[in-house]
Amino acid sequence: MKKSLITKETILLDMDVESKTDAVHKMCAHLFLLKKTDNPSLLYLDIMNREQVVSTFAGMHTAIPHTVSQHINEPVLCFVRVRGEDFTWDGDDEDVRFIFLLSAPAQDDLKKLRQSQSYVFSSVAQLISRPEIIDLWLSTHDEQVILDSLNQAFESNLNITM
Amino acid sequence: MSGNSLKVVVQTTGRFLSGMVMPNIGAFIAWGLITALFIPTGWLPNESLAALVSPMIRYLLPLLIGYTGGKMVGGDRGAVAGAVSTMGVIVGAEIPMFLGAMIVGPLGGLAISRFDKYIHHKIKPGFEMLVNNFSLGIIAMLIALIAYVVIGPVVAVVTEALGNGVGWIVEQSLLPLVSIIVEPAKILFLNNAINHGVFTPLGADQAAQTGASIFYLIETNPGPGLGILLAYMVVGKGMAQKSAYGATVIHFLGGIHEIYFPYILMKPRLMIAVIAGGMAGVAFNMVTGNALVGPPSPGSVFALVLMSTKGTGLLLTLGSIAVAATTSFLIAAVLIRHDASACDDLDAAKAEVEANKTQAKGLQNEPAAQVRTIVVACDAGMGSSAMGATVLRGKIQEAGLNIEVTNSAINDLEDADIVITQQALSDRARAKLPHAQHLSIGNFMDASFYDELVAKLV
Numbered sequence: 001m002k003k004s005l006i007t008k009e010t011i012l013l014d015m016d017v018e019s020k021t022d023a024v025h026k027m028c029a030h031l032f033l034l035k036k037t038d039n040p041s042l043l044y045l046d047i048m049n050r051e052q053v054v055s056t057f058a059g060m061h062t063a064i065p066h067t068v069s070q071h072i073n074e075p076v077l078c079f080v081r082v083r084g085e086d087f088t089w090d091g092d093d094e095d096v097r098f099i100f101l102l103s104a105p106a107q108d109d110l111k112k113l114r115q116s117q118s119y120v121f122s123s124v125a126q127l128i129s130r131p132e133i134i135d136l137w138l139s140t141h142d143e144q145v146i147l148d149s150l151n152q153a154f155e156s157n158l159n160i161t162m
Numbered sequence: 163m164s165g166n167s168l169k170v171v172v173q174t175t176g177r178f179l180s181g182m183v184m185p186n187i188g189a190f191i192a193w194g195l196i197t198a199l200f201i202p203t204g205w206l207p208n209e210s211l212a213a214l215v216s217p218m219i220r221y222l223l224p225l226l227i228g229y230t231g232g233k234m235v236g237g238d239r240g241a242v243a244g245a246v247s248t249m250g251v252i253v254g255a256e257i258p259m260f261l262g263a264m265i266v267g268p269l270g271g272l273a274i275s276r277f278d279k280y281i282h283h284k285i286k287p288g289f290e291m292l293v294n295n296f297s298l299g300i301i302a303m304l305i306a307l308i309a310y311v312v313i314g315p316v317v318a319v320v321t322e323a324l325g326n327g328v329g330w331i332v333e334q335s336l337l338p339l340v341s342i343i344v345e346p347a348k349i350l351f352l353n354n355a356i357n358h359g360v361f362t363p364l365g366a367d368q369a370a371q372t373g374a375s376i377f378y379l380i381e382t383n384p385g386p387g388l389g390i391l392l393a394y395m396v397v398g399k400g401m402a403q404k405s406a407y408g409a410t411v412i413h414f415l416g417g418i419h420e421i422y423f424p425y426i427l428m429k430p431r432l433m434i435a436v437i438a439g440g441m442a443g444v445a446f447n448m449v450t451g452n453a454l455v456g457p458p459s460p461g462s463v464f465a466l467v468l469m470s471t472k473g474t475g476l477l478l479t480l481g482s483i484a485v486a487a488t489t490s491f492l493i494a495a496v497l498i499r500h501d502a503s504a505c506d507d508l509d510a511a512k513a514e515v516e517a518n519k520t521q522a523k524g525l526q527n528e529p530a531a532q533v534r535t536i537v538v539a540c541d542a543g544m545g546s547s548a549m550g551a552t553v554l555r556g557k558i559q560e561a562g563l564n565i566e567v568t569n570s571a572i573n574d575l576e577d578a579d580i581v582i583t584q585q586a587l588s589d590r591a592r593a594k595l596p597h598a599q600h601l602s603i604g605n606f607m608d609a610s611f612y613d614e615l616v617a618k619l620v
Contacts, residue, residue, distance in 0.1 A: 050541065053587070054584050066544060102545065114570075119548075122548045122551070123552075125548070125552040126552055129553065
């Protein structure tokens, strides 16, 4: 399960986006093409509802939209590198280059689900605190490089917590 | 420092009380609309539909408040215990028992959660269901009986004392001062008791002799509450600001004053604003000799206009609403704006007091012994809070502190010494875990925030 959470297909480099809504739209559409969701517009609504509670801008040029949704078929992490440096997530100071979209299907024990998915953003937090990783993510043209850096962090976090 | 801790107590209590009411505002609106429409003085008088009014305010609304109060303290089981306990005050009283529900609801929740904690791990396998159901039933029954015998009568006495206080002030011809009792009593949902128990009879006496009475204008003037809601709209922030627009319509046009009470409970200092607004309105009516011919019910601008005396009465009534609203608005705006900057300071001040205490003791390990768990919480509990917990955990480990750092969804918060949330979510977290220390953060990757926190804990 953790291997398929993020794949090369869910890593999108240099996406042209105008706004947060545009970005989330495009990501949902992409997940639809990958057959991860059967209903991208409802998935989009779930994500945006979460954004309305409080923005998922995380600092360090990163936003982490996420939702537990009935409209996703399996847990999926989608990575987007935004083209252009003037894209902002929610306001003037929130410039974002990387978007991590995490969605997992609802299950009976929500608490357990949340805990089981926490390692993802724990890893992201560790990675974005390291300037060399940010540089790597900004400069690479190979999805595999990004995939490796993420999977490495996921594995070390899973080993600690399990 | 004692002033500061008093402030914290008042604020926490106020937030706690409003936390019991806010989720149920929809029910208040439903009741308010039914009242405004169907009572004999309503827009579409209808005797059979108006039969809904009394049971809703006597039973439904206090039960909902008691249920929510119990839930805030003791989760789902606490909610059931809270509702059952509330029945004790409802049945024992003649007036709608909001105040009583706010006391016994959380009490029921507290009793069951204490019991649950005590018997945790002590039940033999297979007997959990039996013990759970019967313990809840028996404890809820006991609290309901106590509520019926003790708490209900105490609240009734308090209400009566307030009524007597109002009567005394009226006798001394110090009418504007009556707002000092009336406005705070309203916020505790004693508005109907005071209005119908004190002012309507007084007003009826006076109106029988002179054709109109100022007593009808004291509790019913929507001005002070309007001022509060307008202040939230103009200088407020977050949910309170956004919801103030709708609340204004319900309050001012619909005459359902209950809707603005939680906004004051959230910031108890706003009591000063409604008292001043009330006093200004009463003084205006006293000086101009304005009065109403009958009790305006509900207290909406339309009902007040309809009950105004002929000629200039209409203008004077509108004038008294405007004067009261303006006074209350100006004071509330200053207080809310001041609070907006002081609010963060409050948490910082608390942390500072803790830090000072430990410094004074000069014991290095003391704070770590006080703070055992820190929970970083967000809405979903898997995104932002996971990042925050990771960063903080790293810093706590670096500092060599033995503190557990976890992340959680706000709804799953169970126990923590310190809870860290984003500002917009702090109120929810406080409501869920009132006894923890709550800190607000801008974004979860803000390293300087964690550095400061760790510095205070070391």
